[in-house]
Amino acid sequence: MTFPLEVSELQFRYQGSETNILRGVNLKVKKGEILALVGLSGCGKTTLCYCLCGIIPHVIQGDYKGKVLINGTSASEMKLPGIATKLGIVFQDPDTQLFAPVVEDEIAFGPENLCIERDEIGKRISEVLKQVGMERYRLGSPAILSGGQKQLIALASVLSLHTEIFIFDEAMSQIDSEGKRSIKEMICQLKNLGKTIVMVEHDFENLDIADRIMVMRNGILEPYNGVLK
Amino acid sequence: MEENNNIPYIKMQEAAFRYPKGDFVIENTSLTLFQNEFTAVTGPNGSGKTTLGKLIVGIVKPDCGSVKILNRDTREMTLGEIGKKVGYLFQNPERQLFSMNIREEISFPMEIRGIPKEKIKEKVDEMLETFSLTHLEGIPAFKLSRGEKQRLAIASILVNNPGFFVMDEPTTGLDAERKKDLSELISNLQDKGIGMVVISHDLPFIKQHADRTITLSGGKIIDDSR
Secondary structure, eight states, X not given: OOOSEEEEXXXXXXXXXXXXXXXXXXXXXOTTOEEEEEOOTTSSHHHHHHHXXXXXXXXXXXXXXXXXXXXXXXXXXXXXXXXXXXXEEEOSSGGGTOOOSSHHHHXXXXXXXXXXXXXXXXXXXXXXXXXXTOXXXXXXXXXXXXXXXXXXXXXXHHHTTOOSEEEEESTTTTOOHHHHHHHHHHHHHHHHTTOEEEEEOSOGXXXXXOSEEEEEETTEEEEOOSOOO | OOOOOSOEEEEEEEEEEEOTTXXXXXXXXXXXXXXXXXXXXXXXXTSSHHHHHHHHXXXXXXXXXXXXXXXXXXXXXXXXXXXXXXXXXXXXXXXXXOOSSHHHHHHHHHHTTTOOHHHHHHHHHHHHHHTTOGGGTTSOGGGSOHHHHHHHHHHHHHTTOOSEEEEESTTTTOOHHHHHHHHHHHHHHHHTTOEEEEEOOOHHHHHHHOSEEEEEEXXXXXXXXX
C-alpha cells in the first residue's frame, strides 16, 4: 500500500550542531487523515515538517539519513517544484512566506508557477479568500496586515495550490477564536475531499479535529499519551 | 469601569493612527495605563491591537492626539529614552534579535550606556540564569527555538529595568510547559511592580493574569473592564 506520506528511520543533524534533532522518525499518514504533531518547543516538529516538504535536504543541509516518501517517491530525489504540486506547507511565521506587495499577487504566485490558466487563478483567489474570510483585503498590501491576518493570507496562498497533502505548522497560532473555528471547519472539509493533513499544534483546543495525535520526544515520534516531556 | 487612583504611567489622549494609504487602524482613542496593573488587550484579528501596542511604546507616533509616557510626549522622546521606561516584546521575537551570540544580545543595551564590563558580566550571568539560557550560551541566537528566542528577547529588554512592559502575543508558539514558565515570569515581574500590557487572544492566559481587559474592534475600544 502506498501512503501519501511515509517516513522511515529519519535522522537529521543541523550543520554546526553536535546532536541529531531527529533520531529515527517513523511515520505513515493515510489519505484523508488529519494527523496532529505535538511536542515541546525546539523538539524537532518544524524540522520534521521541513523534511516532509523537501526543504531539508534541498535547501537546508545537514546530516540526513533515512527516507521521506511522498506518494511513494523519495522527497530527496524529487525536485522542489515537483514536490510543490503534491504538497503545500504553511509555515509557523507568515512573514517568512509572504513577499508580494498585493494580497492577490501573493495568492496567484503559486498557481502561476504551476502554469494554471489565468481565469482559473482568478477563481481560486476568490475561492480561497472567501474560505479564510479575507475577501476585502484582496487588493491590499500584506505588509500592513496584522499577524493573524498575514497567517490567513499565507494559508490562502497554500490552499490555492490545490495539492493533495497539506502541512500546517502552527498555522492558527495568531488567529482569533472566530478565525480558528472557521479554519478548523475548512480543514475538516479538506479531509472530506480526501486530502491528507499534518498539523503541528501547541493549542490543544485545536486537536479535536485530529484523527491521530503523535508526540515528538527525544527526536522520535510516539503516540500521544497525554504527556509532552 | 472602576477608577485607579495611582499616577498614570502611559496616557493616550484622542490618539489616532493610520498606515500610509490605509484606513485608520486606531481611531480617536483615549486610554490611561497604570504601573500597578496587568492590562490585557484583546480583540479579533486586524482590530488594531498590535498598532495600539506600537503607539504605546512610540514605535509609531499618532497622526493626531497624543501618547505620553510619564507625562512626556512620545514624539519628543527617542526610542532609546522610551526603552528605559517601557519595554516592548514583538509578536515575533526574531524581529528584535540581532546578535550572533546570546551574551552579546543581552549585554548590548548596557554596553551602549557605558556600564563597566564587570558589572555587565555579572548582570548577563544573572539574566542567563533567570531565563534558563545558561546551557545555550554557545549556540548562535538564530539557531534557538522560538520559545528560547522569546526568553532571550525578554532578558535583553529587562536589562534596561523598564517600569512598564508591553508584550505582543507572548504565548504564540509556546508549548504548555513554556506557557507555564512565562506565567511564572509575568507573576514575578508583577511582584516587582512592573506595569504590564499583554496583547493576546489567548483568553485562558489573559484570565489568569489580567486586572483589566480592554477589547478592541475596528480600531476602537469597545470594552474596558476591571
